[in-house]
Structures are given as C-alpha cells and as structure tokens.
Amino acid sequence: MFSLSINQLTTYRxxxxxxxxxxxxxxxGAMGIWRQKVQDFGLEKSRELLKExxxxxxxxxxxxxxxxxxxxSYRESLWDAAQAIRMAGFLECPVLVIHSGGRGGHTTRHARRLLTDGLAALLPVAEEEGVRLALxxxxxxxxxxxxxxxCIEEAIKMIDALGHPLIKMVVDTYQLAEAVDAAEQIVKCGERIAxxxxxxxxxxxxxxxxxxxxGAGHVDLESILSALLQINYQGYLDLELFGEDVEGIDYSTLLSGAQSFLRAFTPKCPVNA
Incomplete structure (x- = not known):
C-alpha cells in the first residue's frame, strides 16, 4: 500500500x-539520505553500495x-544547492529537499523573491539531472x-506561481500535529507532494x-495516510524520527514499530477539501 523509507536523521549515529x-x-527498499553522511562515506562509494x-x-x-x-551569501547558497542537485542526480535520487532560510532582516516580500529567484536559477540544473526540488x-x-x-497553503501558492513540474513540496506529518484539518490539507496538495x-x-x-x-503520539496519522491514498500518492513515506522521546530506543525497534504501524493501517473514509 505504501513504500517505507528510512531517513538518515532517524539513524543519526x-x-x-x-x-x-x-x-x-x-x-x-529505500532511505532518505543526509548529505553529511554521504560526504563522510564518500560519494563514489555511496553510489556503488546503493547499486550493489x-x-x-x-x-x-x-x-x-x-x-x-x-x-x-546568496551566491554561496546557490552554488551549494547546485552541488546538491548534482549529488542527487549522481545517486539517482529523485527529490532534493529545499529550505529557503528564515526571513532574517529581509522584508517578507524580499525573502520570497530570494527564494523564487533561487529556484528559477537552479531549474536548469534540476532539469539536466531530473531532480525535483521539494519545498x-x-x-x-x-x-x-x-x-x-x-504552512502548506503558502507552499502551494508558491509552487503554483512558479508553475514548473520539478517544483514540488515535502509534507512532514510532525508539522501537522496540531492541525484539525490535516487530511483536508493533504488533499489540497494533490500531485504537488514529492x-x-x-x-x-x-x-x-x-x-x-x-x-x-x-502511533505513540497524537498526530492523526490514519487520516493523513487515508488522504494520501485518496490523492493516489505514489511516493515514499520517509520515517524521520529524532528528539528526546526516541533517543533511548534502538534503531531496530523504531523501524520494526514503523513497519508494524503501516501494516496495521486501515484507511478512513475520503475527505473533501
């Protein structure tokens, strides 16, 4: 029903x-990779091990x-992002997660302009490598x-304004922990989710x-997963767990728990958005 991936932040050590x-x-069958771990192990060795x-x-x-x-600087961040896109392409990774950076001393309008201009500048590299840029x-x-x-609505508006098929988004279920309309927000995302x-x-x-x-917290995961089924989401569920409540749990237990949770999942009724 869903394909599970393990994010390397979950297995930080x-x-x-x-x-x-x-x-x-x-x-x-998959993992979400962290650039630092790739660099520590070696890019060529990482690709070889993944292929094998x-x-x-x-x-x-x-x-x-x-x-x-x-x-x-803006130029330094663009150069680094281009390198990350090249890394993703080299490792046959379809999605690069993008964080704009905080507003800092900029006006909101100027900060948004820096983000949209940065994405536009990176699109030729993303097209060449076949990598989606996920906000x-x-x-x-x-x-x-x-x-x-x-919020998800802001990401949707930016994606639609840019209007390019390689500009997508990440949905992090932690960020929806207090949303009473989490499922409806997922449905609104539709095919924008990478x-x-x-x-x-x-x-x-x-x-x-x-x-x-x-399953140990209060995120409405069943409704969120049901909404993902409703929009026919075909991508990975990348397990991203960190923080005090998981620090004392061994990695095998975390992974087996996630697998058991997904096996036991029963879809809920469709929602309207």
Whole structure:
C-alpha cells in the first residue's frame, strides 16, 4: 500500500553503510539520505553500495538558505544547492529537499523573491539531472532560520506561481500535529507532494521537534495516510524520527514499530477539501 523509507536523521549515529545494511536486514527498499553522511562515506562509494544493495534513495537532505539566515551569501547558497542537485542526480535520487532560510532582516516580500529567484536559477540544473526540488513548509514554531514557508497553503501558492513540474513540496506529518484539518490539507496538495516525512509526537510542536514512534503520539496519522491514498500518492513515506522521546530506543525497534504501524493501517473514509 505504501513504500517505507528510512531517513538518515532517524539513524543519526549510524554510518552510511550501516544504514544501507539495516535497510537490507529489515526488508526496507529505500532511505532518505543526509548529505553529511554521504560526504563522510564518500560519494563514489555511496553510489556503488546503493547499486550493489538495490536500496533506492527517496530524497536528499537538504539545500537552500537563499535568505542568508545561515550566514552564507546568496551566491554561496546557490552554488551549494547546485552541488546538491548534482549529488542527487549522481545517486539517482529523485527529490532534493529545499529550505529557503528564515526571513532574517529581509522584508517578507524580499525573502520570497530570494527564494523564487533561487529556484528559477537552479531549474536548469534540476532539469539536466531530473531532480525535483521539494519545498518544505514548517509550523511557525519550527520555521525559525529554516524557512519562510510556515504552512502548506503558502507552499502551494508558491509552487503554483512558479508553475514548473520539478517544483514540488515535502509534507512532514510532525508539522501537522496540531492541525484539525490535516487530511483536508493533504488533499489540497494533490500531485504537488514529492515526498512525505513520517513522524508522530506526544508533545506540543516546538523548535526542538521532539518526535516519537508512530502511533505513540497524537498526530492523526490514519487520516493523513487515508488522504494520501485518496490523492493516489505514489511516493515514499520517509520515517524521520529524532528528539528526546526516541533517543533511548534502538534503531531496530523504531523501524520494526514503523513497519508494524503501516501494516496495521486501515484507511478512513475520503475527505473533501
């Protein structure tokens, strides 16, 4: 019904090759990769291991920072993002996650212009590599220096304004933990979703993003998954768990719990958006 992927932030303390072997052991066909782990293991070695193992890549974390909130210049962030797109293409990864950077000292209009101009400048590289650029909106309490997009509706408007088939979005279920209309928001996204980051939480949404095992929190995952089925979402569910509530849980337990949760999932009735 759904294809599970394991994000390398979930297995933060593991090396790239350990993550690949863990996927093989658990019968999981894909992982969301973190650029730092690829660089630590080696780009060529990473591609070779992925090809030998048959493990696919669901998405690559991350590029952006066009607003300069991380201290880089606009030109530096563009160069880095182009390198990330090349990395994604080399690893046969279809999706690169994009974070705009926070608003910082810019006006909202100028920050949005930096993001749209940055995406436009990167599209030729994305087209050449066949990589989708996926904007990740975040709840206002998480967005901070990460993004100027603080809700799904803002991401939809930007994607539609740009009007390019390679500009998509990430849906992170943690960011929907307090949304009473999470399923309706998913339906509105439709074909704009490139990848889903899957998480639960017991806590209030915060910048620390304390996540918990699937089904142990209050995120309405059943409604969200049902909505994804309703829009015929064909991409990966990339398990992205980190924070205090999962730090003491071994990785095998986290992964088996996610697999069990998805096997037990029963779709709910369709929703209107």
């Amino acid at each position: 593991s090396t790239f090759d350990e993550d690949v072997f863990r996927c093989i052991d658990r019968g999981i 193992s048959g493990v696919e890549v669901s998405n690559l974390l991350w590029a952006g920072g066009f607003t300069g909130s991380d201290g880089r 990740e909106p975040m709840h206002p309490r998480c967005a901070g220096d990460w993004t100027i997009l603080t 990848v889903v980051h899957l998480a639960d939480t017991r806590a209030r949404i915060s910048s620390e993003q304390n996540r918990c095992p699937l």
